[in-house]
Amino acid sequence: MEVAQGYSIAFKGLKNGHHDFRFEVGKPLFDAFGNTEVRDCACEVSVGLERAETLLVFDVRITGHVVVACDRCLEDCRIPVDFEGRLMVRFSEEEHEYDGEVLWLVPGEDEVDLAQYIYESIVLSLPYQRVHPEGECDPDMLGRFRIVSDEEFASIEAGAGGEERRGGEWAKLAELRERMEPGGRSSGDDAKD
Ligand SMILES: [Zn+2]
Structure with missing residues (x-):
């Protein structure tokens, strides 16, 4: 297990081959991106890096939960997170748009910051409708709303x-x-x- 700073992985000094990393994600990541929808978060990120000379492949697994407002009663609602994705990093002098799959770095860069990838992966994995299971909404809160x-x-x-x-x-x-x-x-x- 390697030690990483924040959500960055310094790959320069790593040998070619497989490396494992682990991160913990809490609310500060969402604060950093100005997201006020997520009230709390407890997720674990495990990253398997396959390092080659001109290509880095990150297999990312994120598990845990976030807390958002329930769409029905507005009380805290815990939503499980279980995400699996792959991010590839290639190198080029030219500028390339990040397309969600391949992240381009300028040759000479020595670390990859996964903060945005992790943040977006969690947000995009959340269901469109965020509600408590049927019957578990706060009855007091429900009573205050006229439907x-x-x-x-x-x-x-x-x-x-x-x-x-x-x-x-x-x-x-x-x-x-x-x-x-x-x-x-x-x-x-x-x-x-
Ligand atoms: Zn509810």
């Missing part, structure tokens, strides 16, 4: 975007918003039609 149905939501959106303002709830909302805007139009200005 807005898709239909209601669509009608609010239509009201916000369309020319025709709807009456009832929407008109009241618009009125309220106008009153709350500092220096908003006075009631006389827009009553000309």
Whole structure:
């Protein structure tokens, strides 16, 4: 097991062949990338490096969990992480875009920073819907929300975007918003039609 700084692997001094590394990922990685969605993280990253003269192959396995807000009750929700991926590093004087598979380094570089790769791999591995298993949401929190149905939501959106303002709830909302805007139009200005 080699010792690495942060999430960097200094490959220069390594012999060709196989090397293993291990990292721990906590919340600071998400803070570093300005991610406020992930409230906590406890993941372990194991990296198998196959080092050759002109190619480095990293086989990365990330396991553990992150804590995010539940989409339904907003309470902490633990999402398991189990990711496996391969990152290849090649060398070139020319600039190449990172395409998600091959990372290009300038010859002479002596370390690879895996922070971004690890960060993105965890974020992209999270499911689209993040909710507690059925029945495990916080009932107190659920009680505080009025569930807005898709239909209601669509009608609010239509009201916000369309020319025709709807009456009832929407008109009241618009009125309220106008009153709350500092220096908003006075009631006389827009009553000309
Ligand atoms: Zn929940």
